Amino acid sequence: MLLSANPQSMPSRDVNPSSVSTLRAKVIDEKGNPVGGEDVTFSIRNTDTGGFVQVSDPYLAETSAETDGDGHATVRFYPGAFTTDREDPEWSGSARGGCDVVATWNGTTRTIPLTWENYPYLSVEAEAVPGTVNVTDTVDVTVRLRGDGWALQPDPIDVILVMDRSGSMADDNPSRISSAKTAAKTFVAEMSPARDRIGLVQYGNDASCALHLTHDYSSVNTTINALTPSGWTATRKALYTSIQEMIAHSNP
Structure with missing residues:
Protein backbone atom coordinates (compact mmCIF):
# COMPACT_ATOMS: atom_id res chain seq x y z
CA MET A 1 0.00 0.00 0.00
CA GLN A 153 -2.46 38.39 4.43
CA PRO A 154 -1.81 42.12 5.01
CA ASP A 155 -3.02 43.99 8.06
CA PRO A 156 -5.77 46.58 7.51
CA ILE A 157 -4.46 49.88 6.15
CA ASP A 158 -5.72 53.39 6.91
CA VAL A 159 -4.75 56.06 4.38
CA ILE A 160 -5.44 59.79 4.28
CA LEU A 161 -5.03 61.24 0.79
CA VAL A 162 -3.68 64.80 1.14
CA MET A 163 -4.54 66.52 -2.15
CA ASP A 164 -3.43 69.92 -3.37
CA ARG A 165 -6.24 71.86 -5.05
CA SER A 166 -4.52 75.27 -5.08
CA GLY A 167 -4.77 77.51 -8.13
CA SER A 168 -1.56 76.23 -9.71
CA MET A 169 -3.14 72.78 -10.03
CA ALA A 170 -5.10 74.15 -13.01
CA ASP A 171 -1.86 74.61 -14.98
CA ASP A 172 -0.58 72.38 -17.80
CA ASN A 173 -2.45 70.15 -20.22
CA PRO A 174 -3.75 67.85 -18.98
CA SER A 175 -4.09 69.91 -15.84
CA ARG A 176 -2.16 68.99 -12.74
CA ILE A 177 -5.40 68.44 -10.83
CA SER A 178 -6.59 66.05 -13.54
CA SER A 179 -3.38 64.03 -13.30
CA ALA A 180 -3.57 64.05 -9.49
CA LYS A 181 -7.17 62.80 -9.59
CA THR A 182 -6.23 59.98 -11.97
CA ALA A 183 -3.31 58.95 -9.75
CA ALA A 184 -5.46 59.08 -6.60
CA LYS A 185 -8.24 56.94 -8.10
CA THR A 186 -5.67 54.46 -9.40
CA PHE A 187 -4.33 54.19 -5.85
CA VAL A 188 -7.85 53.67 -4.48
CA ALA A 189 -8.46 50.87 -6.98
CA GLU A 190 -5.47 48.97 -5.57
CA MET A 191 -6.84 49.00 -2.02
CA SER A 192 -9.30 46.54 -0.50
CA PRO A 193 -12.64 48.05 0.62
CA ALA A 194 -13.31 45.02 2.80
CA ARG A 195 -10.13 45.69 4.78
CA ASP A 196 -8.69 49.17 4.16
CA ARG A 197 -10.06 52.64 4.92
CA ILE A 198 -9.38 55.82 2.94
CA GLY A 199 -10.00 59.46 3.84
CA LEU A 200 -9.20 62.73 2.07
CA VAL A 201 -7.84 66.09 3.17
CA GLN A 202 -7.94 68.91 0.61
CA TYR A 203 -6.04 72.17 0.71
CA GLY A 204 -5.94 75.51 -1.09
CA ASN A 205 -6.12 78.75 0.92
CA ASP A 206 -7.06 76.54 3.85
CA ALA A 207 -7.05 72.83 4.63
CA SER A 208 -9.98 70.67 5.68
CA CYS A 209 -11.01 67.05 5.93
CA ALA A 210 -13.25 66.48 2.91
CA LEU A 211 -13.94 62.84 3.81
CA HIS A 212 -13.39 60.88 7.01
CA LEU A 213 -11.81 57.43 6.87
CA THR A 214 -14.26 55.08 5.18
CA HIS A 215 -14.63 51.72 3.47
CA ASP A 216 -16.97 53.34 0.92
CA TYR A 217 -14.66 53.79 -2.05
CA SER A 218 -17.39 55.22 -4.28
CA SER A 219 -17.63 58.20 -1.92
CA VAL A 220 -13.83 58.49 -1.99
CA ASN A 221 -13.80 58.71 -5.79
CA THR A 222 -16.74 61.15 -5.75
CA THR A 223 -14.83 63.41 -3.35
CA ILE A 224 -11.72 63.22 -5.52
CA ASN A 225 -13.69 64.13 -8.65
CA ALA A 226 -15.22 67.16 -6.90
CA LEU A 227 -11.87 68.87 -6.22
CA THR A 228 -11.60 72.28 -7.94
CA PRO A 229 -8.35 74.32 -8.14
CA SER A 230 -8.26 77.70 -6.38
CA GLY A 231 -6.32 79.66 -3.80
CA TRP A 232 -2.89 79.31 -2.28
CA THR A 233 -1.08 76.26 -0.87
CA ALA A 234 -1.68 75.45 2.80
CA THR A 235 0.48 72.34 2.77
CA ARG A 236 1.60 72.51 6.39
CA LYS A 237 -1.94 72.77 7.75
CA ALA A 238 -3.06 69.98 5.41
CA LEU A 239 -0.46 67.62 6.83
CA TYR A 240 -1.43 68.58 10.38
CA THR A 241 -5.12 68.05 9.59
CA SER A 242 -4.45 64.63 8.11
CA ILE A 243 -2.48 63.53 11.18
CA GLN A 244 -5.25 64.71 13.50
CA GLU A 245 -7.83 62.91 11.38
CA MET A 246 -5.83 59.69 11.59
CA ILE A 247 -5.55 60.01 15.37
CA ALA A 248 -9.23 60.86 15.87
CA HIS A 249 -10.50 57.96 13.77
CA SER A 250 -7.80 55.37 14.36
CA ASN A 251 -8.56 51.73 13.73
CA PRO A 252 -8.59 49.95 17.11
Whole structure:
Protein backbone atom coordinates (compact mmCIF):
# COMPACT_ATOMS: atom_id res chain seq x y z
CA MET A 1 0.00 0.00 0.00
CA LEU A 2 1.17 3.51 -0.85
CA LEU A 3 0.10 6.67 1.01
CA SER A 4 0.29 10.25 -0.26
CA ALA A 5 -1.00 13.68 0.78
CA ASN A 6 -1.66 16.67 -1.45
CA PRO A 7 -0.44 19.04 -0.10
CA GLN A 8 1.65 17.85 2.81
CA SER A 9 2.15 21.36 4.23
CA MET A 10 -0.80 23.77 4.36
CA PRO A 11 -2.20 26.94 5.97
CA SER A 12 -3.76 26.54 9.39
CA ARG A 13 -7.53 27.03 9.39
CA ASP A 14 -7.30 30.39 11.15
CA VAL A 15 -5.56 31.59 7.99
CA ASN A 16 -7.76 29.77 5.51
CA PRO A 17 -10.94 28.14 6.87
CA SER A 18 -11.21 25.97 3.75
CA SER A 19 -7.65 24.63 4.03
CA VAL A 20 -7.67 20.92 3.23
CA SER A 21 -5.33 18.13 2.19
CA THR A 22 -6.38 15.13 0.13
CA LEU A 23 -5.04 11.84 1.48
CA ARG A 24 -4.86 8.93 -0.90
CA ALA A 25 -3.94 5.35 -0.07
CA LYS A 26 -3.31 3.10 -3.04
CA VAL A 27 -3.76 -0.65 -2.65
CA ILE A 28 -1.94 -2.82 -5.15
CA ASP A 29 -1.41 -6.55 -5.54
CA GLU A 30 1.90 -8.40 -5.74
CA LYS A 31 2.24 -7.50 -9.41
CA GLY A 32 1.59 -3.81 -8.83
CA ASN A 33 -1.97 -3.86 -10.16
CA PRO A 34 -4.60 -1.70 -8.38
CA VAL A 35 -7.09 -3.51 -6.18
CA GLY A 36 -10.62 -2.12 -5.84
CA GLY A 37 -13.25 -2.76 -3.18
CA GLU A 38 -10.81 -2.80 -0.26
CA ASP A 39 -11.52 -0.93 2.99
CA VAL A 40 -8.77 1.36 4.28
CA THR A 41 -9.00 3.11 7.66
CA PHE A 42 -7.29 6.38 8.55
CA SER A 43 -6.38 7.89 11.91
CA ILE A 44 -4.54 10.92 13.30
CA ARG A 45 -1.69 10.38 15.73
CA ASN A 46 1.06 12.34 17.46
CA THR A 47 -0.46 15.81 17.13
CA ASP A 48 2.14 18.38 18.19
CA THR A 49 1.67 22.17 18.19
CA GLY A 50 4.90 22.98 19.99
CA GLY A 51 3.15 24.90 22.75
CA PHE A 52 1.28 27.25 20.40
CA VAL A 53 -2.36 27.91 21.26
CA GLN A 54 -4.57 25.85 18.97
CA VAL A 55 -8.29 26.62 19.18
CA SER A 56 -9.38 23.83 16.81
CA ASP A 57 -7.84 20.39 16.43
CA PRO A 58 -7.05 18.75 13.09
CA TYR A 59 -9.56 16.18 11.92
CA LEU A 60 -10.40 13.75 9.16
CA ALA A 61 -13.65 14.31 7.27
CA GLU A 62 -13.73 10.54 6.72
CA THR A 63 -11.99 7.88 8.80
CA SER A 64 -12.37 5.09 6.25
CA ALA A 65 -12.79 4.71 2.52
CA GLU A 66 -13.14 1.95 -0.05
CA THR A 67 -10.65 1.71 -2.89
CA ASP A 68 -11.96 2.52 -6.36
CA GLY A 69 -11.09 0.87 -9.65
CA ASP A 70 -7.67 2.52 -9.60
CA GLY A 71 -6.98 1.15 -6.11
CA HIS A 72 -7.36 4.56 -4.45
CA ALA A 73 -9.01 5.15 -1.08
CA THR A 74 -9.38 8.91 -0.62
CA VAL A 75 -10.19 10.99 2.47
CA ARG A 76 -9.90 14.67 3.40
CA PHE A 77 -7.74 16.08 6.19
CA TYR A 78 -8.43 19.46 7.79
CA PRO A 79 -5.59 21.09 9.75
CA GLY A 80 -5.80 22.74 13.15
CA ALA A 81 -6.46 26.43 13.77
CA PHE A 82 -4.40 28.74 15.99
CA THR A 83 -5.72 31.66 18.01
CA THR A 84 -6.06 34.94 16.10
CA ASP A 85 -6.40 37.05 19.26
CA ARG A 86 -3.28 39.19 19.20
CA GLU A 87 -4.03 40.36 22.72
CA ASP A 88 -3.56 36.79 23.93
CA PRO A 89 -0.03 36.49 25.38
CA GLU A 90 0.13 33.02 23.85
CA TRP A 91 -0.57 34.31 20.32
CA SER A 92 2.26 33.84 17.83
CA GLY A 93 2.74 35.02 14.28
CA SER A 94 4.91 32.00 13.58
CA ALA A 95 2.80 29.12 14.87
CA ARG A 96 3.30 25.66 13.45
CA GLY A 97 1.62 22.35 14.14
CA GLY A 98 1.93 18.83 12.86
CA CYS A 99 0.66 15.30 13.14
CA ASP A 100 0.93 11.88 11.56
CA VAL A 101 -1.85 10.29 9.57
CA VAL A 102 -1.84 6.50 9.56
CA ALA A 103 -3.58 4.42 6.90
CA THR A 104 -4.32 0.78 7.71
CA TRP A 105 -5.32 -1.97 5.31
CA ASN A 106 -5.40 -5.69 6.04
CA GLY A 107 -2.82 -5.35 8.82
CA THR A 108 -0.52 -3.15 6.73
CA THR A 109 0.06 0.43 7.87
CA ARG A 110 1.58 3.47 6.22
CA THR A 111 2.30 6.80 7.91
CA ILE A 112 2.67 10.30 6.47
CA PRO A 113 3.51 13.51 8.40
CA LEU A 114 1.41 16.64 7.81
CA THR A 115 2.08 20.22 8.94
CA TRP A 116 0.14 23.48 9.10
CA GLU A 117 1.41 27.04 9.65
CA ASN A 118 0.10 30.57 10.02
CA TYR A 119 3.16 32.19 8.40
CA PRO A 120 4.58 32.38 4.86
CA TYR A 121 5.85 29.19 3.33
CA LEU A 122 5.95 27.37 0.03
CA SER A 123 3.97 24.23 -0.65
CA VAL A 124 3.90 21.95 -3.65
CA GLU A 125 0.76 20.39 -5.09
CA ALA A 126 0.93 17.71 -7.76
CA GLU A 127 -1.77 16.14 -9.90
CA ALA A 128 -1.45 13.33 -12.46
CA VAL A 129 -4.10 12.53 -15.08
CA PRO A 130 -4.94 9.73 -15.58
CA GLY A 131 -4.20 8.25 -12.17
CA THR A 132 -3.36 4.82 -13.60
CA VAL A 133 -1.24 4.32 -16.71
CA ASN A 134 0.32 1.49 -18.64
CA VAL A 135 3.81 1.32 -20.11
CA THR A 136 4.18 3.80 -23.05
CA ASP A 137 1.00 5.66 -22.03
CA THR A 138 1.10 9.45 -21.80
CA VAL A 139 0.34 11.07 -18.45
CA ASP A 140 -0.13 14.78 -17.73
CA VAL A 141 1.46 15.89 -14.47
CA THR A 142 0.62 19.34 -13.08
CA VAL A 143 2.86 20.73 -10.34
CA ARG A 144 1.80 23.88 -8.47
CA LEU A 145 4.20 25.86 -6.29
CA ARG A 146 2.18 28.00 -3.90
CA GLY A 147 3.10 30.68 -1.41
CA ASP A 148 0.68 30.96 1.46
CA GLY A 149 0.40 31.80 5.13
CA TRP A 150 -0.96 34.30 7.62
CA ALA A 151 1.80 36.89 7.14
CA LEU A 152 0.94 37.05 3.45
CA GLN A 153 -2.46 38.39 4.43
CA PRO A 154 -1.81 42.12 5.01
CA ASP A 155 -3.02 43.99 8.06
CA PRO A 156 -5.77 46.58 7.51
CA ILE A 157 -4.46 49.88 6.15
CA ASP A 158 -5.72 53.39 6.91
CA VAL A 159 -4.75 56.06 4.38
CA ILE A 160 -5.44 59.79 4.28
CA LEU A 161 -5.03 61.24 0.79
CA VAL A 162 -3.68 64.80 1.14
CA MET A 163 -4.54 66.52 -2.15
CA ASP A 164 -3.43 69.92 -3.37
CA ARG A 165 -6.24 71.86 -5.05
CA SER A 166 -4.52 75.27 -5.08
CA GLY A 167 -4.77 77.51 -8.13
CA SER A 168 -1.56 76.23 -9.71
CA MET A 169 -3.14 72.78 -10.03
CA ALA A 170 -5.10 74.15 -13.01
CA ASP A 171 -1.86 74.61 -14.98
CA ASP A 172 -0.58 72.38 -17.80
CA ASN A 173 -2.45 70.15 -20.22
CA PRO A 174 -3.75 67.85 -18.98
CA SER A 175 -4.09 69.91 -15.84
CA ARG A 176 -2.16 68.99 -12.74
CA ILE A 177 -5.40 68.44 -10.83
CA SER A 178 -6.59 66.05 -13.54
CA SER A 179 -3.38 64.03 -13.30
CA ALA A 180 -3.57 64.05 -9.49
CA LYS A 181 -7.17 62.80 -9.59
CA THR A 182 -6.23 59.98 -11.97
CA ALA A 183 -3.31 58.95 -9.75
CA ALA A 184 -5.46 59.08 -6.60
CA LYS A 185 -8.24 56.94 -8.10
CA THR A 186 -5.67 54.46 -9.40
CA PHE A 187 -4.33 54.19 -5.85
CA VAL A 188 -7.85 53.67 -4.48
CA ALA A 189 -8.46 50.87 -6.98
CA GLU A 190 -5.47 48.97 -5.57
CA MET A 191 -6.84 49.00 -2.02
CA SER A 192 -9.30 46.54 -0.50
CA PRO A 193 -12.64 48.05 0.62
CA ALA A 194 -13.31 45.02 2.80
CA ARG A 195 -10.13 45.69 4.78
CA ASP A 196 -8.69 49.17 4.16
CA ARG A 197 -10.06 52.64 4.92
CA ILE A 198 -9.38 55.82 2.94
CA GLY A 199 -10.00 59.46 3.84
CA LEU A 200 -9.20 62.73 2.07
CA VAL A 201 -7.84 66.09 3.17
CA GLN A 202 -7.94 68.91 0.61
CA TYR A 203 -6.04 72.17 0.71
CA GLY A 204 -5.94 75.51 -1.09
CA ASN A 205 -6.12 78.75 0.92
CA ASP A 206 -7.06 76.54 3.85
CA ALA A 207 -7.05 72.83 4.63
CA SER A 208 -9.98 70.67 5.68
CA CYS A 209 -11.01 67.05 5.93
CA ALA A 210 -13.25 66.48 2.91
CA LEU A 211 -13.94 62.84 3.81
CA HIS A 212 -13.39 60.88 7.01
CA LEU A 213 -11.81 57.43 6.87
CA THR A 214 -14.26 55.08 5.18
CA HIS A 215 -14.63 51.72 3.47
CA ASP A 216 -16.97 53.34 0.92
CA TYR A 217 -14.66 53.79 -2.05
CA SER A 218 -17.39 55.22 -4.28
CA SER A 219 -17.63 58.20 -1.92
CA VAL A 220 -13.83 58.49 -1.99
CA ASN A 221 -13.80 58.71 -5.79
CA THR A 222 -16.74 61.15 -5.75
CA THR A 223 -14.83 63.41 -3.35
CA ILE A 224 -11.72 63.22 -5.52
CA ASN A 225 -13.69 64.13 -8.65
CA ALA A 226 -15.22 67.16 -6.90
CA LEU A 227 -11.87 68.87 -6.22
CA THR A 228 -11.60 72.28 -7.94
CA PRO A 229 -8.35 74.32 -8.14
CA SER A 230 -8.26 77.70 -6.38
CA GLY A 231 -6.32 79.66 -3.80
CA TRP A 232 -2.89 79.31 -2.28
CA THR A 233 -1.08 76.26 -0.87
CA ALA A 234 -1.68 75.45 2.80
CA THR A 235 0.48 72.34 2.77
CA ARG A 236 1.60 72.51 6.39
CA LYS A 237 -1.94 72.77 7.75
CA ALA A 238 -3.06 69.98 5.41
CA LEU A 239 -0.46 67.62 6.83
CA TYR A 240 -1.43 68.58 10.38
CA THR A 241 -5.12 68.05 9.59
CA SER A 242 -4.45 64.63 8.11
CA ILE A 243 -2.48 63.53 11.18
CA GLN A 244 -5.25 64.71 13.50
CA GLU A 245 -7.83 62.91 11.38
CA MET A 246 -5.83 59.69 11.59
CA ILE A 247 -5.55 60.01 15.37
CA ALA A 248 -9.23 60.86 15.87
CA HIS A 249 -10.50 57.96 13.77
CA SER A 250 -7.80 55.37 14.36
CA ASN A 251 -8.56 51.73 13.73
CA PRO A 252 -8.59 49.95 17.11
